[in-house]
Amino acid sequence: MSTVALETALVLRRRVMELPLTAGTNFVAIVSVLEDMVASKPFCAALVRSSAWIPAIVSGKSIEIASFLGPFFRHCSLPDDVVPGDIMCGPTADTARTKARDLLQAVQASLTSIVRTLISHGGAIKEAMLCWVACAIEANSVRRRLGHSPVECASDGFLINVAAVVLEFAQSADVTTIDPSYHMGFAGRVSFAENARILPKASASDADTVPPPPPLPVHEYYPRYDAHLGVVCDHCQEKDFVGLRFKCVSCDDYDLCARCYEHSHHQHPSAHLFLRLAIPLPQVTTWPYRKLPEPTFDEEAAQPTSTLIPCHGCHVERMQSHVLQCSHCDRTVCATCVQLEEAEAMGNPHRLHAPGHHYVVMPVSMWLGGAALLRLLQSLYPPQFFPLRRDDDGDAWWYMALKCLHVGPVLTLMRYVSVHREYQQLKALCNMENRSRQQSQVAAHHRRSARSAHSLNANANHVRVEELLKTKSAMEVQLFAPSFLRAVFGFYMRVAKWITKLLDMKEPWTLDANRAVPPEYAFAPEAVLCNLADVLYLVGVHPCDGIEWSSVDLEPLVSLLFYLLAMRQLTNSPHVRVQLVRALLSIAPLVRPGDTSRAPVVYTVVANCPFLRAHAVDCLLAFHHDLDQYSSSTGGDTSWGLLPARLSTLLLLRWLWNNPTSQPQVSVEAVDDRVQHGIVLLFSGVLHDITRLLDEANVKVQAMRRLQELQESPSSATGAYFQPAMMQSYMALHFNKARTTFRVLIECLELLAWIAAVPSLRAVLCRRSLVDQTASTLSFVVVTLETQLHPTRWGFSAEIYQDGMLALAEALIIVVRCAGLHTNCPEASSWKLSNYAGILMEEKIGDLDVHQRWKLSSCLFRLEKESRKISIDEEPAMEDPDDDGSLSSASSGDENAALALLEDKAARQRQSDDAERRQRHLATRFIGALAADGRFESVRFRRAAVLLRSDPSLTSVWREKFLQVVEQTEQLMTLHEEMETRLGAVPDEYLDPILHTLMLHPVQLPSGHIVDRTMIERHLLSASVNPFSREPLTLDMLLPCTELQQQIERFVRSKLVRNNDDGGSPNDRDPWGLGWDSLFDQPTNHPTN
Structure with a gap:
């Protein structure tokens, strides 16, 4: 009866092979018949022991085509007799897609039912089913290798169906009990070394005593073969020979049959050892183990050619010239015991002295010389996920799911991204x-050929x-089938919980840079983090419908991402951390379906998680600091995408700022000096990136211009060498890079404009080092763009010209805000400008990372506009702090309520006064830094304002305020010239030893040198070392030289004093106005608007 059922099943398999891959409707009927058949245990027993269950030569493609279940798993669920792409792009695409996904879900449910039924039978049937799944996964690991042949691998649809089934079974795994070292002992294809007792090096006293190994589970399933299929003897060239097989463990591929080994193995290098294989093993295209180097041994101890060798089988010492040493453990046996052991195994290597342990033929001289310690820790078969214990199904399915997603769907998802x-x-x-x-x-002048x-x-x-x-x-x-996406994302949510458990984090979580890496976490494969980041990155690439984003489920995931970003010792790869920040950027703008407030769901996670509330900003700052170190060590930002990662970090900081729970972490008043210094480095990095991006964009545009000139003069030597199509390809390549660079530049300028607009962040910009860098950067941007935005330079490309105008408009807004003249300017202009740039980007730039950042930026623009609207609506109620109406009503009701209302009004007034004070301070310093910068040219600044008259986003108010900044800067430059004339020669002790400029705020370094604070702070933004001794240096080590500063101030005061003829008194500094304020860093009392 079982034979008839097996023949019927093979007929079903042949029918499935004949069906087109898109014949989903007919396939569902066939797979339902097989689902009924596997309910019979005798049929399943006959099926798994047949040669059709697993092919003799195992590869990804052979498992898909030649194994029994392969054709069933390779089928997809697209409608019958159609080209998939055509029907999915037509007018009925939504209906066809829904029908196809319903069929896919039915097929995967049937396949899951078949696998569950086979496993429920237990014994050899269960082991055979697990072995098939493990072979299907492990044989396709070659997909992750560079330069692999697609012919060796299974199709994407096959692995997606396998993953759907494996994920269903992986739900039973308990993440709190999964053994992180499960895969560590399985360093090859058959990894049963952990089941054999590995003995330490035997001493002379107990060399003859070998403790018995622990009891092992008896594995009932193993595919049996009559010959060594796929193996060729390298001496007689006999293929698929029968009998003993001797395989060299030091060569890539060298095998001998028993007959040839007896009389020709001495022709092989004597230092090469042979593995003795009496049981035929399936051949796997992915090489099962790495070859071993030639063993080294002590030649002085290796003098005898034969000696008494103890046998651990019969416990008798025999005179032998060769030793049969186990490749995994310390067992040595005689030839008789080996033959007896192989006979009792009956063709099943699981029944040897330990599963998968084979013997190495070793000369006595090498064995005595130390080669007995040689261990072949990687064997041939079955795959590493084959269960070793009766109670480890949860661990086995868990690791099978990790590996299956790694070689299958996650890789396919990345191909989809490509x-x-x-x-x-x-x-x-x-x-x-x-x-x-x-x-x-x-x-009309365009040529016909072009x-x-x-x-x-x-x-x-x-x-x-x-x-x-x-x-x-x-x-x-x-x-993107909803059922499959729910399974994948649900699994990686549990993976985040598992990794968190391996990190052994104690509540409350803290950021300890000196914390040792837990051994359990070190066992976990790092590829899991890469796969996690890749899956989350997909959220920003394509809508993932059908997933319920719950804050409870997202909390361990988001906490893990922030923690991994902060702790550098948890991964040695910059690429992994860059992937993680991209993943965090993708899930940041997620909104729960049906939420009318449209607030990001991760905001709720941050609000509910104590670790994120306290350390989210610290994590981003620590990651940004490590990015700077990566840039220094790798020699640039292009290798790992470090520059976009820094931009993403600042964008995430802005995202946290718009969350009321995280605002105190970003506010300068509420954080310590360490966090303030991290924010300073972050903002300084943005200014540095703006300068570099503009230089890079200028170089790319010049290359485009040269290519266009070659196209217009084909008769030249260079133009004649290149074909027109090649020239156009080069032009398109440079154009794409230039536009992407301009987009990143505009993003950096938008973030800098945001920094200048937030009152509490202006305190960071008020630092002298940052003010000077900001003024220098903006001068460079405005002057460069005004120079290049000319018909003879960037006018050849309307798109490049448009990008330059957008960047110039952003720079104008930043200048006005830093100068404190933006109070009467409409903020809607800034939002319109950013929105217009984003719309152009979506249409004309194809970089996915740029699109990801724009999604978060557009979300932030919406949140900021809504919060500003709310604050404007609340302003009328707070305009008059002396209004007694509300106070009288509160006093009549409750005196405590009246006091609370007064305190609230006083706090708001103090906050407003602090913001106004910071703005005046920043305006004073910025105007002074702009006047002192050598790149500032008032003529070019005025021309830039004229250029922007055609920009519809900017109103005339912004341009007028910009021109007002230019006028104030020109006045201050005139004052500076007069002040320098009056100062004359300055004593050397008042000059900075590096820049040779007047020290207005002298400080002493640990090395004893005295420098200007502005200069050393600017130096520490790029390198935390003493410029004189190269020793570590921080801001805390700077000692103010108060007495010297007073001497310098008295010297300057004496030189700048106006005599009676000038109409001023000796102690009056008001005639110098803003010049004196910018010189000695004192806030002006003059209005800034």
């Missing part, structure tokens, strides 16, 4: 080409875009 990235970039390029084509049709070539390239790009759209649509059917 396809989507190419689609976005080509779509943006097509938009540019369409606009260029329209302009070329209007231009027009035809341009049309040819445009048509090819449009065709490629259509192909990518169909590929994307077909992949989205399975990858």
